[in-house]
Amino acid sequence: MFWNFSGFSKGISKNLQDDLTKHFLYLADSPGFESVVHKIFKHAKAAKINKNTLVVEFKSGKTLTASSPGNPNSYKKFPKSFLKLIEKHNTLKTDRLELGKCYFDFEIYDEDDRVYDLFDGKASNVLCPLHYTDNSDWIYHPTEKNKEGEPAIFPVIHELEDEINPVYHNIGALFLQQLCDEFEIDIEIPIAERPADPSADSKTAWWDNLRDVWKQTFRDQFEDEDKEPTFQTILTLEKLDLSGRPISDLKPLEALLTEKKFKLEVIRLNNTSVSDLSILAMAGKKFFSVDISGTPVKDVSMLKEINFLTADGCTELDFATLVKLKKLYRLSLRDTKLNDLEFLHNFTELEQLNINGTPLTDEQIQEFHVRFKKNRLEKNKAASSKRDPLKLDIHPEIKDPLLRVLADNSDYNPELALEAGEKLLAQRTERKDIKQILKDLIAICDKQWRKYLYIKTPEGRKNMSSSTKVKSDSGIFPRRVISALRFPSPALPIQSLK
Known part of the structure; x- marks a missing residue:
């Protein structure tokens, strides 16, 4: 006597297609999919039991294999809609498709991948109910829900890992849809729309309650400044530039940082009145670059996950709070009260x-x-993996303070170079060493000009030759210096420095 499948208590019935339809109707776990089950099993031509496994043969020559029931207690992290399927069959398989508790290779992802970030870098957070043999999988979204309150599901396709496009069917209905695709069964699949956001009103109120300076700041982050941004579009921002804005706190970011979808990685607060960064602790591993230059910030301990910190001119900064920021690749503390390097x-x-x-x-x-x-x-x-030697922006061998500023310009900032150069030129009549100083100036300038073309920044590597503004600005300093040397002031009788 074969293993007892629901609907086949006395063996395979003569009304095969009807019995199969009745048996697999449990897969129609989203509205409108009953007709899909009927259509699929109209194509069945035979069924047999082989060692507690049901094998259904279709007219196309393809097969569907259904194993014995599973134990729902073994799948405690999975949603209820999945557990209901497991009670019927632990797995459902075709040549290409498998429904069940599937293996998902999370180790191929790193911190730069959206999938990695979505699951907080933890493989244990990933639940994979559907696997394709062609190296693609469907996994449960950690936050998106469908109308039944079950997790939405999205495909992870090799080489398209950064595309996250959830569908809002339950897993049984999704399996039926994929089965139709594989078996080339032509039927209209019911559409499952994304449910209305229950917090939509509060998100609208969030925007309405923003101060004008914040509204304008968010508008300025997008190319189309005339189009009013929404809460959802703001969540797509990867960089937020608040520099120079008349703001004193970061309270408006709180609602955004509670959203897992918020993609913000870089924030610039330089030259603002912001003194408290505690809200940024909510970002966790999202941020990798923060600029607080020229602010009254004292405590940066909550930024322990970042890789780039620029805190130039932060005269109130408590350096003891830097101790926890051990993941830093780059740290800038120019023009601060730093007097000890031991902690570094x-x-x-x-x-x-x-x-x-x-x-x-x-x-x-x-x-x-x-x-x-x-x-x-x-x-x-x-x-x-070997780490590069530390690049230090200080040149003890260069005694002249203005030349040192120029030589230490590791960011190749044209404004900084211009300021240092013009101060040196202004001192021509007073300095006895001006000839050597200007030679050194030209040498440093010439070296840095080449590096303007391609530099590494907290936002990644940039080809400056593609940026007209930066390219033209960075050329100002060399041209002014060279011009001053070729046509010196009457007060400086230098005909040639060669």
Whole structure:
């Protein structure tokens, strides 16, 4: 006697198609899919039981294999709609498709991938109910729901991992849809629309209650400034530039940061009155670059996940709060009160440090740099991936303070270069070493001009030659200096520096 399937208590019936339809009707777990089940099994031509497995043969020559029931207690993390299917059959398989608790290779993703970020970097958060043998899978979305309150499902397709397009059917209905595609059964599939957002009113109120300065700031982040942004479109922002805005707190970001969909990675707060960054703790691993230059910020301990921090001119900054930011690749503390570098020896990821204009002595800097370099070389010997030597934006060998500013311009900021150069030119009549200084100036300038074309920034590598504005601005300084040397002031009788 074969294993007892619901609907086949006395063996395979003569009314095969009707019995199969009745048996598999449980898959129609979204509205309108009953007719899809009927249409699919109208194409069945035979069925047999083989070792507690039901095998259904179709007229096309394809087969559907249904295993014995599973134990719902083994799938506690899965949604109720999935557990109901497991009670009937632990797996359903075709040549290409498998419904059940499927393996999903989460290890192929890293922090730059949306799938990785969506599940907080934890493979245990991923539930995969549907697998294709052609290297694609359907997984449950962690936050999106359908009208039945069950998780939406989205496909993860090889080489298209960054595209997240949920569907709002339950898994049984989705399996029926995919089965029709594979078996080439022509039938109209019911549409499941995304349910209305229950918090839509509160999101509208959020925008309405924003101060004008915040509304304009958000408008300015988009190319079409005349089109009013919505809560949903703001969630797509990857960069937020608040620099120079008359704002003193970040309260409007709180509602955005509670949304998993918020893609913000870079925020610039430089030259604002913002002093409290505690709201940014809600971002977790989302941020990798923060600029607080020229702000009265004291505490940055909540930014422990970021990779780039620019805090130039932050005279109130408590450096003890920097200790937790050990994932930093780049740290800029120009024109601050930094007077000790000891804590930075624990920053094993650090690749660039900018400390121009601090009270640190050349001896402190040199001692730190030598020790840091030695420690990195030792760690690189045992590490599988080697880290680059630390780039330090200070030049103890250059005694002239203005030349040092210029040489330390590791960002190749044209405004900074221009300011330093013009100050040097203004001192021509007073300085006895002006000839050598201007030679050094030209050498530094010429070297940096080449690096303007292609530089690495917190936003990634940039080809500056493609940016007309930056290219033209960065050329101003070399042209002015060269012009001053070729046609010197009467007060500076230099005919040639060669």
